[in-house]
Amino acid sequence: MAKEGADMTEETQFMIDTNPRKEPEHVESSGDAKEMRAVVLAGFGGLNKLRVTKKAMPEPQDGEVKIRVKACGLNFLDLMVRQGSIDNPPKLPIVPGFECSGIVESVGENTAGFEIGDRVMAFVNYNAWAEVVCTPADFVYKMPEEMSFAEAAAFSLNFVAAYMMLFEVANLREGMSVLVHSAGGGVGQAVAQLCSTVPNVTVFGIASCSKHAAIRDSVTHLFDRNVDYMQEVQKISPEGVDIVLDCLCGENTAKGLTLLRPLGTYILYGASNMVTGETKSFFSFAKSWWQVEKVNPIKLYEENKVIAGFSLLNLLFKHGKCNLVKSVMDKLLCLFDQKKIKPVVDSLWALEEVKEAMQRIHDRGNVGKLILDVEKSPTPLMASDSTETSEAGEEEEEPEGDNDSKERMPFIH
């Protein structure tokens, strides 16, 4: 099967822009109103499966809003989609991306509340990484005036997920403690900020050493992801922590459960440990599934513990909870207006730089959110608030489990 994958790679190679910078005509804004630029995933695998190309302009159906996209969020999940390391991977080719911000260009029937020209942020079930996207009005939210498009694209998924985990799934209250993996990532930074809205919450953050300087002030205690964080946490808080937020899975599940106080809640909201290299076999999801340690309910009973899973995208697109998410978004926008929370943008990338951006998130080089800036020309530019982090391609940190350095050289496949 790995062999077949390799064959397929060669077969589809001719379709793929291996270096889109050589083709500036794709970079320019499309003058033809029937077409738009978009990032397209042509096959599951490495960075070379992505290219920017022109696609037919979408038009809004009943209940949909058409958005002229200004900025898109890039999440670790997008890497997993690229590799096919998710349950029910989409049919290809597809335009990736689950969130964006922009301006309403037109509306379908039954989209009360939205007008042409509205500045909005939105969830999309794929297709976000494009100049134009249509999505049901249920997934669209008006942006506050003081919010930039980049901030809006960094806001929706991370803050809604962080809020729902802390306050809907767990029940964060005064005096509690929270342990968060990937504390420097988009969700991690949102978690840290939301915890600071509750009095006397202790946040244990785990992140790569390279990020420590940038995020030290956002958490109470910061640990290197390469050290035995269990021992460190237990030294400070022998009775454990109230909430563990884990986007890694694997061995961290058992560790997280062990670290919980009685009545504590462990929440799995991602499985980025499933991504170990640049490419991944089609069987990796199933394999990872079986490798995860199962939990005995009777153990939970004896220890008074709670284990939860949280997938915001499934909640929105499979489980029909858009009204609940809407109410959460309202609360978050209040907190934003009160200047209690503010999305952290790591860096802005042109659509044509999606590979560099993906490499950066793969290498865990980001502090906060990576943004695809649809109107940006392909010259990397770091956001002002992330100057302490290194650029993609300059990473000192070893990507996990991929030992052939030729393979790991960014953008060369």
Add this chain to the structure above:
Amino acid sequence: MAKEGADMTEETQFMIDTNPRKEPEHVESSGDAKEMRAVVLAGFGGLNKLRVTKKAMPEPQDGEVKIRVKACGLNFLDLMVRQGSIDNPPKLPIVPGFECSGIVESVGENTAGFEIGDRVMAFVNYNAWAEVVCTPADFVYKMPEEMSFAEAAAFSLNFVAAYMMLFEVANLREGMSVLVHSAGGGVGQAVAQLCSTVPNVTVFGIASCSKHAAIRDSVTHLFDRNVDYMQEVQKISPEGVDIVLDCLCGENTAKGLTLLRPLGTYILYGASNMVTGETKSFFSFAKSWWQVEKVNPIKLYEENKVIAGFSLLNLLFKHGKCNLVKSVMDKLLCLFDQKKIKPVVDSLWALEEVKEAMQRIHDRGNVGKLILDVEKSPTPLMASDSTETSEAGEEEEEPEGDNDSKERMPFIH
């Protein structure tokens, strides 16, 4: 090992009062202040392991309150203790029982807030089934004036457990739905009452048919425990339920998880399915442990579901959460004062009738709580609010898994 167990039974037979009614001197209140009557468990196994005997009068240590017991609660867990079907069974002989009500007879040092003569209810880490018990003041609560001793003994464990599961572990809110197994039992009835304090909550109750007439008004939908309740619930609520409360374990865990809505919570708070007959091997706990289906965290992630375990006794006696329980008790006593909740007493039994009472809860004959009334003479008397239920020994319902009817005849071993 089973053989050894049988041998031990014979060895210890001489210790046991097989028919305490023939020895009325044990029934009378003990005039000697240095001694008290108590139920003693001499070995793990059947009803014949229990007897009423005299024991040395306990005296309160530092921080303890000495209570002249009026009434004790009998829980399904007491059966599991008797059989040794729990993790870390106690050293024998022991006086069983985890909750009681009574009058403060004396207090140790550092028991501020309690005075001799106070009417109280209390949790005890074993030893409740006696005329006198000493327990830390942290586990003692003053009774409202309008509460009888029988009600108080029926209140603590069931209502605190039900409240904490609904409002601390899960987050019961307006419009939600709750499925509760053993809806006719003490916790089940407390759950139903607490659900009625929140607007528009749908309660799916599962109970033996024989209890349906007595509890029909307490729940929204009532199902026979012998039918496929999953199908019935899904017919009424295709999207599932928000909270499942399961004291049975076994196959109900997988069913409960399947029935959950996204963001729903399954709580395991007992494992009475582990008790299948009158007696049980010492290995039964370990065996049941391995038979329980383990839960994959990635499945929870994909389905946005929560699984929790809840053991109030571990929370109190192992996990040091007496302050949290105290705050919950305060809220419950407010609800009692407002006449929004009221413990349901199934029946009152003398200490010497503990075997009949245990047989009744084993046969799932009770509606609400079985109470050991310490001052009662051994003549069965049904509480006024439970006249529709049959007495122990007249059960039509088959006890599970124990097919030798001679074995099952109450009190004959």
